[in-house]
Every structure is written in structure tokens, then in C-alpha cells.
Amino acid sequence: MLAEHPSSGLDELAPLWGELLAHHVASAPRLGHLGEVRSADESWQFRRAEYRAWLDEPGAKILTVRDHDRLLGYAFVRVIEAAGSWKLGDRVGVLETLVVAADAGGRGLGRRRLQAVDDHCRAHGATTLRISVIDGNNAHRASSNCRRCRASSSSGERRSLRQVRAGAQP
Secondary structure, three states: OEEEOOHHHHHHHHHHHHHHHHHHHHHOHHHHHHOOOOOHHHHHHHHHHHHHHHHOOOOOEEEEEEEOOEEEEEEEEEEEEOOOOOOOOOEEEEEEEEEEOHHHOOOOHHHHHHHHHHHHHHHOOEEEEEEEEEOOOOOOOHHHHOOOEEEEOOOOEEEEEEEOOOOOOO
16 A cells, blocks of 8 residues: 655655665675775765755655555655756756665566555656666666666766656556
């Protein structure tokens, strides 16, 4: 079941954040030159603080998917004022996090949440979604659907822009 997650329940997301961190470390070992990786708990404290601050912004939302009481994944999306060199419209969506539990992959959960992210962005006036992906994260499907551009940075992150889609995807 796909639903909006309450801001009071942020700590319920911590185990999935830890899974995502472990996946990133395994997917991009060459990023070790950037420094030591934080523990899952320490990393979560930083991310939790970012989530709290972002949730004070209009257009920020956490979308979760559950199987009964078990949390299987979540997406954190923000809609912000567009800036930069490209005419992307007045507002742009930013997909901050998209994670699915390792044992829940392959069921289309990420795709359904990505469609809900698109719907949220569109409802808040954004026609473009920015997705950042750790370079080497081949399991990340959202960036493969990007239509506008891709760029890599020395920090090992790929940024992609994707047109927000209307309606449910098959």
C-alpha cells in the first residue's frame, strides 16, 4: 500500500536508510578516496536532520510502501524553485531518496513510487524531476528513464533530469 508517511515517524525509515547506505558502499567502492564512510546510525542522524528541515518546506513529502505493517520502501521528494541555466519551468522536483528493501525488489515498488513522485511534482507545478544517483548504482532504474540530460561529477554522483509523467505507468 502506497501512502504519505507522517513526519512524526521519521525514525521508522532508519533501517531502510541503512540498507541504502550499504548498497551505495557496495556499488561504488572506488569512492573510498572521498573519505571514511559513516556508520549507518551516524549517517541516519545527518539524513534525519535534512528530512526534518525539508519537511518544513511546502512541496516536501515522504511516500512509503508497505506490505501490511512492514515498511518495504520510501521516496522523499521536494518541489523547489527552479534555478540554473536551463529553462525547466518555475518549479522543479528533487528526488532526494528512493529506496526499496533488498528482499522486496523486482515487484515494481520503485516504479509505483516514482509515478507517485511524478504526480506530487505535477500537483505542485513542476514538470521536471531531478534525480541524483551514486555513480555505479546500476540497480537504480529511475535514472534510466531520464529524457533531458546526464552529468557526472568528481564526487561520483550522476544527476539526471526527467520529464514528470502524467498518469500511471504500465
